[in-house]
Amino acid sequence: MYKLYCRIYQFVFRVFMPLLPWRRPTLLKNMGELTEQIKSAGILRVLIITDHGLVSLGLPNGLMVALSEANIWFEVYDGTCPNPTIENVEAALSMYQSTGCGGIIAFGGGSPMDCAKAVGARIARSSRSVRQMRGLLKVHKKLPFFAAIPTTAGTGSEITVAAVVVDGETHEKFAMNDPSLIPHYALLDPALTVGLPPAITAHTGMDALVHAVEAYIGQSNTKQTRNDAKRAVALIFANLHEAYQNGANLEARKNMQEAALLAGAAFTRAYVGNIHAIAHSLGGRYGTPHGLANAVIMPYVLEDYGQAIERPMAELSIVAGIGTRNHSAAQNAASLLAAFKKLNADFGIPEKIDDLKDADIPILVKNALKEANPLYPVPLIYGYENMEKIYQKIL
Numbered sequence: 268m269y270k271l272y273c274r275i276y277q278f279v280f281r282v283f284m285p286l287l288p289w290r291r292p293t294l295l296k297n298m299g300e301l302t303e304q305i306k307s308a309g310i311l312r313v314l315i316i317t318d319h320g321l322v323s324l325g326l327p328n329g330l331m332v333a334l335s336e337a338n339i340w341f342e343v344y345d346g347t348c349p350n351p352t353i354e355n356v357e358a359a360l361s362m363y364q365s366t367g368c369g370g371i372i373a374f375g376g377g378s379p380m381d382c383a384k385a386v387g388a389r390i391a392r393s394s395r396s397v398r399q400m401r402g403l404l405k406v407h408k409k410l411p412f413f414a415a416i417p418t419t420a421g422t423g424s425e426i427t428v429a430a431v432v433v434d435g436e437t438h439e440k441f442a443m444n445d446p447s448l449i450p451h452y453a454l455l456d457p458a459l460t461v462g463l464p465p466a467i468t469a470h471t472g473m474d475a476l477v478h479a480v481e482a483y484i485g486q487s488n489t490k491q492t493r494n495d496a497k498r499a500v501a502l503i504f505a506n507l508h509e510a511y512q513n514g515a516n517l518e519a520r521k522n523m524q525e526a527a528l529l530a531g532a533a534f535t536r537a538y539v540g541n542i543h544a545i546a547h548s549l550g551g552r553y554g555t556p557h558g559l560a561n562a563v564i565m566p567y568v569l570e571d572y573g574q575a576i577e578r579p580m581a582e583l584s585i586v587a588g589i590g591t592r593n594h595s596a597a598q599n600a601a602s603l604l605a606a607f608k609k610l611n612a613d614f615g616i617p618e619k620i621d622d623l624k625d626a627d628i629p630i631l632v633k634n635a636l637k638e639a640n641p642l643y644p645v646p647l648i649y650g651y652e653n654m655e656k657i658y659q660k661i662l
Contacts, residue, residue: 270648273641281487281644284536287404288446291532292415292426292453298333301372301414301454305339308412310369312340316359316383317374318347326418326459327374342366347375350440350550350557351382352433353397359386370412373450376471377422377431377557380415384430384448387413391447397432403642406445415450418459420510420523421471421558423478423531425453433551439634440551449535455528457520465511469614470558472507472523475499476607477561478530480569482537483583484576486644495533497586502526504587504606511614541649542568544639545657548631553622562616566608567660571653575646580604620661628658 295301305313313334317327322345334341344359359382363371373383387410388400400406415425430443463471479499482492503526509519545568546560569576580600584590589606590599611618623631632654640648647653 269640269650273648276641277487277644280642284487289536290446290449292450295414295452295454297456298330298454301452302333302337302339304414304452305334305370305412306337308370310339310412312342312366312368313370313372313412314359314363314366314368314386315341315343315372315374316347316386317343317345317379318349319345321345321375321379321418324462326462330372330374330416341372342368347379347382348433348554349378350433350554351378351385351431352435354435355382356385356389356397356432359383360389363390371410371414373413373415373424374418376417376419377424377474380417380422380424380450381430381432383413383415384424384450385432385443387411388430388443388445388448397443398434400443400445401441403444405443406447408447410447410451413450414452414454416454416456416459417524417527419463419467419471420460420520420527421474423475423527423529423534425450425455426528426531427535429535431547438551440547441638442547453528455521455524457517457524460520460524461514461517463514465514466615468511468514469507469616470556470562471527472503472510472558473562473565473610473614473616474558475523475527475530476503476507476610477542477565478534478539479503479526480565480583481539481542482530482533484572484579484646485537485540486646488537492533492537495529496537497583499526499530499533500583501586501588502529504589507610508613538643540568540643540645541635541639541654541657544635544643545631545654547638548634549620549623551634552627552631553620555620555622559616560620562611562614563618563620563661564657566604566611567657569604569607571657572646576600618661623658623662625662628655628662631658
């Protein structure tokens, strides 16, 4: 009965989805276009939300120079953790309010963007806490001016409805999902990703791949999300190895940014699944980097789905250049799964999660099930035993 309830819930939401105010951010080419948009909005001061590592590397310097030359004042919050916390959100919000900012620029990977989205939500819904906006459609108000500048090619947060944060008290990682959280502007500059270490390039690239795959194999697809997911998979297989091995290749970096954007567009409409639910539980409990967790978990969950995802996996296999049309669907699906495992091996991604403790599995399973059900339109709805089996495989 519970699985039937989940499917009914997902069906109703799928019918309701087209009525939501979906949009995509306006894509900007350079810092000059960004400053023009800020000035035309009449904003005098903005808050840059980033992290200490990026600031120490000097990556936001170009943004700061552009703002200064345009006579736009700015403040910098660089305290974002790799898995942003409610405390991060409240600290950045306090800086925004105390300095009289009128807009937000998220600069970095998924963590600064998630933090910035949650700050924007708190500004739009000042009477609600972050915890109170957990789940679906709890913001439903326009955020202040919001631009996103990704420095990784993975999360696709510059186009998604989701903000994922950690509750420091419970160590639970949860999402806020609302079309209001989609940034108004996104500036994609591949030069900002050139300095990424190979490991982070791989982890974030695999994150984008998981986004595309989970969106494609799920049961809430549209023609647009299927096309976006397929294009993302093709770009990732054609460019991730090159970006990993030769980080200075701007064409590969540009293509990976496009792949992350497309994968983000796909999953923000079609949703993710059990891989993400498990990864979020690990991130909340241990601070496991999200892309790394997704990459480790993906082969186990896809293998567990088996025949339930044979057809879509076979289709993606052709798109990725792995399968051939004279092979059966089962053969092509198996070839794609083997290709995923080979990518992990090529990038030095382990087969297990070192931090995972057997004693923690019951609470992790509980948190993952709470996230996945009834919302995620997964190929197979997991119960406790299904979910526990995956944790035991990555232990």
